[in-house]
Amino acid sequence: MAKVKYYYDAETLSYRKIERKTGTTVKYSVMFLLASALFGFIFVFIASQYIQSPKERQLARELQNMELQYELLNRRMNEAFAALENVEERDNAIYRLYFEVNPIPQEQRRAGFGGINRYQKFEGFDNSKLIAETNKRLDILEKAIVVQSKSLDEIAVLAEDKEKFLTAIPAIQPVNNEELTRMASGYGYRTDPFTKVRKFHFGMDFTAPRGTPIYASGDGVVARADNSASGYGKHIRIDHGFGYVSLYAHLYKYNVRDNQRVKRGDLIGFVGSTGRS
Template identity: 85%
Template sequence: MSKVKYYYDSETLSYRKIERKKRTTVKYIALFLMASALFGFFFVILASQFIESPKERELKRELQNMALQYDILNQRMEDAFAALENVEERDNAIYRLYFEANPIPEEQRRAGFGGINRYKKFEGFDNSKLIGESNKRLDILEKAIVVQSKSLDEIKILAADKEKFLQAIPAIQPVNNENLTRMASGYGYRTDPFTKVRKFHYGMDFTAPRGTPIYASGDGVVTRADNSASGYGKHIRIDHGYGYVSLYAHLYKYNVRKNQRVKRGDLIGYVGSTGRSEAPHLHYEVFKDGERINPINFYYGNLSAKEYERLLQKASLENQSLD
């Protein structure tokens, strides 16, 4: 119950009850409500600066979790870059070097993306820098993986070509050691058996009984199997590709025909003494880009180190050739 207030009336010398007008009451109520509203408004504003709502706390946790996930993503990208760098190092220092391919420069592997700012959409947020940098590094990583993948595709092709090349090189002795009587003459100046004049001997002479098997020294295609070349008698020429050609002369008979494809070690003919020959033997030559080269450099395919050393010593002797 509200208190009743009085005032002293000096004219009547008595206390009189104070009567509050309704207008005044409404005014006080309006002022109270306005003050309360203003207080509530400022309280909400101040509270919002210092007190988090459940929704704000949830959003803050989501942002913190997102930042954590980006940190984890960056660490995983670091690990991926480290693994990729290991592959790139082997690619440049081993694979591409072995297959005689130019190394891929670092700026090509780690090239960014020019032109428009593709990361502008990440600007204007609390973690814009983190998000933008993470996406940029991810793009560089993806591009580096594509470059490395293409490089490995190239290495695969080069490896296949290298294997084909290694099989094509005339790399074995065309007559087995057990079938040889001796290695009669090597590459270099020798005495002609007919004129007794010192002249250059462009092949190697392997003496063996008539009918001794002769083997292809590398993969290739038979381009000639005839006796129409002066001095060679019955002879065979094999084109190995890559500029290599091998020649087998003074044969007794052939075991191949022109345009036939042969593999290293295939039986192609037999030792004889046809043409300009003093005794049964195989005259063997190797050409590279049309020039005769020393066949002694190509016997790594079927000779041991000691056998090769003995052959090298015999081939270096300046004696009389058999053709």
């Protein structure tokens, strides 16, 4: 029940009842409600600025965790770049130098990507710069690894060719020293034993007992094993590749056939005195 209020009327010297108008009551009620609503809005606004909701706290934790993961990823990339740079340095300064091929310039190894902005899709997000920069470094690292991988493939081919080259070169004496009687004639000018004319001798003559084993001086393929060449008698030609061919002449007999592949040190024939010997 609402309280009844009175006021003292000095003219009548009596208390009179205060009459409250309906409009005034409504006015005060509306003003109170508006003030309450405004205060509530201000409180909610301030609270929203300083107090996070559970979902916002979860998103903040996820964002913090993502930043940590990107930081760890960048550290790992730094380690990967350091290891790659060590391989690149050895590639240029040792491997490519040994095989006499040009080093790969750093500009080619660390070349970026021209044209359109490859990282535009990362714009507009929180930490978009961090995400874009990390992806850019990943792309450069991936490309550098591809360049180095191709370089190592090239070096592997060169190494294989080098190995073939080294084993193909006629590098050993075809007759063992213990079987060798003497070196009859060397490479260069000499007096022909038959014509007595000074002329160039395109080989080396070894004197050894008949039947002494003759060995291939390098890897190759037997180009011919016959006695059809004038003056050589029974002879063997081995094509070693790389522009090298060796000839073994005046044999007693063969131990190989045409198109047979031989290795350095393989027995190919025996010393004889056929042809112009």
